[in-house]
Amino acid sequence: MAVASENAASLPYHEPGIVLILVFSSFLLLLNVINAILDGVLYCGLLGQVLIGIAWGTPGAKWLSAEVEENLVQLGYLGLILLVYEGGLHTSFQSLKANLLLSSGVALTGICIPIGLSYTLQGLLDATPVQAFAAGAALCSTSLGTTFTVLGSSGLSSSRLGVVLTSAAMMDDVVGLVMVQVISNLGGENFNAITIIRPVLVSIAFAVVAPVACLFVLKPVTLWLNRYRETHPSAALNDLLRKTQTAFTFHTALLVALVAGASYAGTSNLFAAYIAGATISWWDSEVPHTDTVTKARSAPPKGKSEATTSSSDASSGYIAGPSNRKDATASRTPAESAQAAQPTQAADLHEEIDKLCGAAIYEQYYYQAVSKILQPLFFASIGFSIPITRMFRGAIVWRGIVYTILMAFAKIVCGLWLVRLSVAPMKTVRRLLKEFKFPSIPHLWGKSKAEVTASQVSTTTPIGPPTAETVAAPSAPTSSCERRSSPSPAKPLSIHPPLILALAMCARGEIGFLISAVAESNGIFSPSGVTSSDPSDIFLVVTWAIVLCTIIGPLGVGLSVRRVKKLQDRKNKQQEGAGRDVLGVWGVE
Known part of the structure; x- marks a missing residue:
């Protein structure tokens, strides 16, 4: 293969x-074929991709050159x-706030x-303390x-278990990437505390500045834009902000800016990528969005003909024949007209939000390239x-086997945080904690659960006796980008939640190799x-x-998830969907 020199005008x-x-x-095809087969059977297609990388790369047949690798x-x-x-993007902030201490304990x-x-x-290989620390x-x-x-293939990404696992793994990797800087200087002469x-x-600065910037910069700007769009529904800015291309540009710019800034500042660019996705998820779920789209659609322009008005009435659900259409329209009061248009407007608004939320933009612009090319290449590169x-x-x-057993045990211990003990002292502690009422404290990321519930009750519950309209009024559809809070906690039917957490924490992968x-x-x-050619x-x-x-x-996670799905199907058949779920509170969003 010819290689262009540095002074060449072109390649x-x-x-x-x-x-x-x-x-x-064959390399790309087999990466996707083996991933589909193993994902369908064991939810761990990435293992097949790692094996394909071994076979095609330098450890195996050397069909790929070092430059290509x-x-x-x-x-x-x-x-x-x-x-x-x-x-x-799939971070649920209700679950994240509720389980932050638990995730920190798992990570620690x-x-x-x-x-x-x-x-x-030190006993197995006569290693020095520094060598043992580097291995750890x-x-x-x-x-x-x-x-x-694994969470994506098993469908647990947005569950409470997935949130705990994701945040704990992120904390572990941030510490691991800090260790990279430490380890890279342990063998050098310029080792100092600054490194x-x-x-x-x-x-820490990224973890603190990001929520502060969201609360005091991003949210006020969004609210100002909402007011402007509501007062100027026909403005060009309103049309621009409703395009998926605009959302894609803003999301990508935020991702690139945070990743580049983190790399130059000296921290993990993976941590910055997670913050970028979590910021967009917070903006989708916690910040109010304008409904100028539905207002512009529902307000007919001046001089609109009676036929056009009748046509819009028909599209709103008032379909009548030629003889009684005018009577049906005339018999409706303004309140009834507004109430009839309300469900359609809410549906349009949620459809608009769904189309512009971070998960939908990722699905439209990134998913195919990542899942079919970039993700397989990553696991093959391992x-x-x-x-x-x-x-x-x-x-x-x-x-190596002895050390593997020790390291697997070291991560399996993390699953004990999800085990609910039923011994007498623990019952006494729980009873005392229930009797002691803590005051409600507002969070940086939004209102507390009690405040949200109170505000929802005050805004949705009418004062006075219920009328026929309020009883029959349909509720607005819920956007798929809005995060749902967890229902009342229920104990799981098995030990699968701690087992899944423990086994998922076992995988070391890219950061360990690095x-x-x-x-x-x-x-x-x-x-x-001194470095040598032999490892x-x-x-x-x-x-x-x-x-x-x-x-x-x-x-192990794949086998456990497969067992959970079988138990869940069996429970649904025997109890017709009633009773506790197999994962209990850990399986809800």
């Missing part, structure tokens, strides 16, 4: 040979950013225990790409980095502290743990 075009065409086409890694990472961005457990158990490498840093992360893919503190402070031919020495295999590769390239894992034993053992945990996690 010479060469028609690719039939061998390259067959390699690339580097380009595919970059495209795959773009898919990872969009996967995390999609996860932010998933960080501390792997690092603590990694010091067993690699294994304390949780694969965001794997997490969002550790800067990523931490920048991450397979490129697995040194499969060096990992099967006897001393490496058994140490941290271990940085430690290896800086000579931290080498006995002499060190610690690096191979850590790679064993990352690979096996990334296989065990999605496979």
Whole structure:
């Protein structure tokens, strides 16, 4: 393959040979075929994509050149950013606010225990404390790409369980990406406290500045635009803001700006992608939107003919014959006309909001490219980095399996946060907490649940005896982009919620490989502290743990979700949809 020099005016075009065409086409086709097969059976098609990457890449047949693999890694990472961005778009803020402390506890457990158990490498491989810490840093992360893919294929993305898992995995990865900066400087001479503190402070700044900017900048601007659009329903700005292309431009600009800003500031661009998606989700669900579209449609212009008015009446549900259409129209009072047009206007408004919300824009512009090309390339690129031919020495295999068991246990412990104990002391604590009433505190992201409920009652409940109109008035349809609050908590029928959480946290994936590769390239894992062409034993053992945990996690989640669906179907048949759900409160949105 000819390569253009740096001083060339352009890249010479060469028609690719039939061998390259067959390699690339089979690579992309098999990535999607094996994903569809395994997703349909076990909800873990990403494992097949990792195996295809091993087979086609450097660890296997070497059908893809090193230059091509580097380009595919970059495209795959773009898919990872969009996967995390999609996860932010599906964030339910009612569940996030209600489970923030729980998610923090899960994340803290998933960080501390792997690092603590990694010091067993001092006995397994005579590792130094710094080497053990670097190995633990690699294994304390949780694969965001794997997490969002598994939740999406299993249909649990917007459930309470999915929110807890997503936020905990995000916290783990933010810490893991901070560890990358720490590990990259442990082997150098310029190690200082700033290299550790800067990523931490920048991450905290992004987490604090984003909600403040939403509350004091984005929300006031949106409310001002709402007032302007209501007073100028025929303005060009109103038509512009109703286009999907405008929403796509704003959403993409926000994503690119936050990702670029986070990268230059020194924190995780994946964290910034999640904040971008969560910001758009908050704007869709928590900020009021104007109904100028329905107002403009319902207000007929001056000089409108009687035939046109009759036609609009017919479209509103008042269909009458030629003889009685005028009588039917004349017999309606203004209040009845407004009430008859109300459901249609509400439906139009929610349809307009649905079309412009973040999830709908992602579905229209991003989903096909991400799901069919970029996401498969990302998981295949993980397979490129697995040194499969060096990992099967006897001393490496058994140490890798032992370390894998320890690291799997370190993440499975996270599931204990979802286990509801029924012992007497716990019952006493719950009873005391129920009797003690905490005051309602407003949140930055919106009103508290009690305030929302009170405001809904005050605005929807009429004063005085109910009339026939208020009883028969249909309720407005609910937008699919509006987040629903959880119903009254119900205990699950099984231990599947903590099991799914524990197994999903097991997958390490891209961040684990990144941290271990940085430690290896800086000579931290080498006995002499100097990099060499052959991988060190610690690096191979850590790679064993990352690979096996990334296989065990999605496979276990897939089997567990499959079992949950069978139990749910059986319950629906036996009890005709009544009774508690299998996942209980963890399965609701």
